[in-house]
Amino acid sequence: MKIKKRLLAEATRFKTPYYVINGNLKGKKVMITAGVHGKEIASILAAKRLVSLLKKNKLRIENGTLIIVPIVNRRAFKRRIRGIPDLNRTFPRKWKNKERHPLSASLFRLAKQYKPSWYVDLHEANGLSKINPKVLGQTLIVNPKSKAIPAIKRIAAHLNHSIDQNSRHFTVRMRNLPGSGRHAAYHLLKAKAVTVETCWSLPMSTRVNFQLNILDRILDEANLIKRGSIVKAAKIIK
Numbered sequence: 001m002k003i004k005k006r007l008l009a010e011a012t013r014f015k016t017p018y019y020v021i022n023g024n025l026k027g028k029k030v031m032i033t034a035g036v037h038g039k040e041i042a043s044i045l046a047a048k049r050l051v052s053l054l055k056k057n058k059l060r061i062e063n064g065t066l067i068i069v070p071i072v073n074r075r076a077f078k079r080r081i082r083g084i085p086d087l088n089r090t091f092p093r094k095w096k097n098k099e100r101h102p103l104s105a106s107l108f109r110l111a112k113q114y115k116p117s118w119y120v121d122l123h124e125a126n127g128l129s130k131i132n133p134k135v136l137g138q139t140l141i142v143n144p145k146s147k148a149i150p151a152i153k154r155i156a157a158h159l160n161h162s163i164d165q166n167s168r169h170f171t172v173r174m175r176n177l178p179g180s181g182r183h184a185a186y187h188l189l190k191a192k193a194v195t196v197e198t199c200w201s202l203p204m205s206t207r208v209n210f211q212l213n214i215l216d217r218i219l220d221e222a223n224l225i226k227r228g229s230i231v232k233a234a235k236i237i238k
Helices: 041-055 075-079 102-114 151-162 181-189 206-219 230-233
Strands: 003-007 016-022 027-033 063-069 118-125 139-142 171-174 192-199
Touching: 003 102, 016 041, 016 151, 016 230, 027 041, 027 102, 027 206, 041 075, 041 118, 041 206, 041 230, 102 139, 102 151, 102 181, 118 181, 118 206, 139 151, 139 181, 151 206, 181 192, 181 206
Parallel strands: 027 063, 027 118, 118 192, 139 171
Antiparallel strands: 003 016, 016 063, 139 192
16 A cells, blocks of 8 residues: 655645555545535544544555545635635536636546546535434435435445434435536546535534544445444444
């Protein structure tokens, strides 16, 4: 396994580190982004924890390639704000469109370079979707007709089986969001794209654990790791 640290948007004031982890054998490519919105902290902590586990060799990618951008919007993260403009509305909607921000332009170029089979965008949101279907907390969001839907439904069912409180269960949503990274990855790159949304009102450690559990299952689906590897390495109590 080889880990390389590089810079996204290197020639701009928005530069931010990302990591490319290559397994010893060829396989699928998975891209993980976090911190597209600067105040969604659990997503960032989960991505950083994953990088740390890989650096410390507590977790290994044996097959394929993993690309991780732990904090996409560092300027928004420093201020703990969503970001102005909302970066998740600036990605191209069609091939003829251009990105409307240096970060989304750089991030989409990176995605085009690797053409990941999975594109995972980590976020957080208000509310519990199991109680109120109008909110996005505790949801896994995919595009309608996406090939990711069966896997995401399996992952949600697995998570919910281990969550005692029904109100904290994850729901699967199928919707388009033009201008988002997920939308661009799905429609333009044909990736299995998913947005992960944990709920802000839950304890931070719980949210980070949910995010890591979800990544564990997705990376298993992509055959980059064996199921449970992240859970074991991060010592997550189910």
